[in-house]
Amino acid sequence: MTEISQRKADHIHLALQAEHQAATSAGFDRIRFEHCAIPELHVDEVDCSTVFLNQYCSAPLIIGAMTGGCEHGEAINRHLAEAAEQCQIPMALGSQRAALQEGLAQDVRRWAPKAILLGNIGATQLQQHGVELAQRAVDSVQANAMIIHLNPLQELVQPNGDRDWRGVLDAIEACCATLSVPVIIKEVGSGIGPSSAQRLIDVGVSWIEVAGRGGTSWASIENARIEQTREQQIAAPFLDWGMDTAQLIPRVRSQSSQLGLIASGGLRDGLDIARSLRLGANISAMAQPFLQPALESTEAVIEKIEILREQLRWAMFLTGSKNLKKLQSAPLLPM
Ligand SMILES: Cc1cc2nc3c(=O)[nH]c(=O)nc-3n(C[C@H](O)[C@H](O)[C@H](O)COP(=O)(O)O)c2cc1C
Secondary structure, three states: OOHHHHHHHHHHHHHOOHHHEOOOOOOHHHOOEOOOOOOOOOHHHOEOOEEEOOEEEOOOEEEEEEOOOOOOHHHHHHHHHHHHHHHOOOEEEOOOHHHHHHOOOOOHHHHOOOOOEEEEEEHHHHHHHOHHHHHHHHHHHOOOEEEEEOOHHHHHHOOOOOOOOOOHHHHHHHHHHHOOOOEEEEOOOOOOOHHHHHHHHHOOOOEEEOOOEOOEOHHHHHHHHOOOHHHHHHHHHHOOOOOEHHHHHHHHHOOOOOOEEEEOOOOOOHHHHHHHHHOOOOEEEEOHHHHHHHHHOHHHHHHHHHHHHHHHHHHHHOOOOOEHHHHOOOOEOOO
């Protein structure tokens, strides 16, 4: 097993453990809708479909970026991709770096011929190898858009992680200007705040996935993999570092009404999806909640999607919202 494959296998194993979820929630529990006692709707009328990247989606939900390139990687990606195809929801791929570097086959498009697929590489790989690497990542799976992930905390904690982040913004600007598909910039669990969002908007980014604090903690996962106690001591105060997703969404939205905004980081059910849309997101993403079903089967992933979609529709019914546009102005209780 190569070093990258071993790391990915560790990530999957550790991400399933509750202790590597953030110590406190993403803040969605503080967001409460005003209950609508007279919905004046039939539940069957409630329509949670949306359009993302000019394509129909049965729900405002993306299967979040998770890893391939290890022992279980192919099965995980196959189960996720087949479910995305059948349920008509988008799927984000995990980092394609290992597959591109090692020349491995990337079969995801074969399992999801019509689904919206989002490619993925790290910002430091983009800075080191340029737009050409991002374009190869897009072409290898015929991606509909390309995600570039920002993970400075994870790289700090990770042994041999990338520590030179100079030139990342220039690389993103070049990518936005020349890549053949839209660029989405995401974090991995510390969040993209309003100041960073503005700098990204200024260099031409039109989609941001906030990936805030409250779900999977990458500092905690990487910390569990390091053996040196000195390194663990340095990392200790940062294990819960980051900005809560529920607070970030309205603050990033206030930077720009035009920005495409993806809510992620600690969303755990369909009610969280409803809350994140009400706070200003266009669409949401979940990663860790799909990991266990993805290890099991395509049917298990489909079941998970159907439960999330039904929870969202209940939230819409109980706020008297026939469609997502209505949900986005449903009354909230004062905090
Ligand atoms: C097992 C696992 C692997 C991940 N790999 C990647 C990755 O390769 N690229 C990436 O951008 N994000 C990756 N992520 C981060 C997620 O996309 C997401 O931003 C983060 O886990 C927070 O969302 P969550 O709380 O729903 O898990 C991974 C997450 C998990 C659980």
